[in-house]
Amino acid sequence: MSDPAISQVDRLSALLDRFRVRATLFHTGALCGAQAFEAVPGRGFLHVLRRGAMELRHRPGEAVAPRLRLDEPTLLFYPRALRHEFVNPPVDGPDFTCAALDFDGGDRNPLVQSLPPFIRVPLDAVDGLRPALDLLFAEADHVRCGSRLLADRLFEVVLIQLLRWIVDHPEEAGVTSGLIMGLSDPRLARALVAVHRSPCDEWPLAKMAEVAGMSRSAFAAAFKQATGSTPAAYLTDWRLSLAASMMRSGRPVKQVAVELGFASASSLSKVFRQRLGASPRVWLAAKG
Structure with a gap:
């Protein structure tokens, strides 16, 4: 549980006002077989594993586990360029909703610099996340006027909620030093x-x-x-x-x-x- 003294200070708004992040929804629904996400400078990803099981792979030698098995609803957060691959069943693959992230300042974005290359968080670990995700999924799964634009904004809301959780739980997020530890x-x-x-x-x-x-x-x-x-x-x-x-x-x-x-x-x-x-x-x- 976070310290009440910390919650009296808004630790993120000044950062996000100066260095904005833009989310762009690019997939919602099932993913079957192998799907690779290449490392693009200045580009991050936020994937929501909604249901199902899959294997996550990274290249050997990266500062993350080369293989992970996931079987519960999970947020997969890549704040900066890092190649990763989803290995799913050839049919009836798990359901995902995914967005690309563009952080102002690229590699010099202070938040990006202070985060590990990959963060995995079960959805139920982040208090208050479910209502925002329900709204996101409702917009992402149906074509309506402005649905894509609204889904992008809702993804940004989910990201801010995730960042808030990371600041409150740096050790669980794999943060050991840097700005996030200072804000905690x-x-x-x-x-x-x-x-x-x-x-x-x-x-x-x-x-x-x-x-x-x-x-x-x-x-x-x-x-x-x-x-x-x-x-x-x-x-x-x-x-x-x-x-x-x-x-x-x-x-x-x-x-x-x-x-x-x-x-x-x-x-x-x-x-x-x-x-x-x-x-x-x-x-x-x-x-x-």
Whole structure:
């Protein structure tokens, strides 16, 4: 059960406002035989095994189990590109509803970076998920005006509910460090949410610790243990992730620097080169 102190802080909205995710329904119904889902950069998947049994395969050497047998309704979440294959009976295969996921920022999306490559969750483990799934299935299974668009939005609702569960149960989701672990701590979550909401503000260690209600030394140690990063390094990475997303949408470097609290455009460019290995202009050109 989640700590009531954590639930008082909305840990996801600021993240999802800055880095949106779009779901696109592409299959509903039975799947028979072998079905492969190739790894496409920047593309994730959310599959709902509604009924039936199947075998899930990954390539040997990946950081996930090469074979899994599933025989209960389950969510299969791939936050980033990872090839996977469903092996089903040749006839009367199990029922799935599946969506492709596109995360703003691609590989630099903070949520994507903080999640394991694959998460498996039984449907009944996520409180409140069934009503959203019932609505999703009703729209996905019938052709009506706007049904595909509504199904896409409902898939996004299901994803947010899943992310909420992951933040509340990081160990069960296979999360060991990073942003998710920081958000699971009620004290660190307060500081992280404040930084996410106001990245342009000055955020010295003392101010972050004050928001968290901790001493500077205790906050710095807890932050490092949970996220694997220092508070200052996390702030820089958060600003750079925002900067990359803003520049890809066409915002000029000078404007981005002002909005994110950098002293100047050249200051942003310098940090950008240090962390990403290229100037903003070169980086943008490489991203096409």
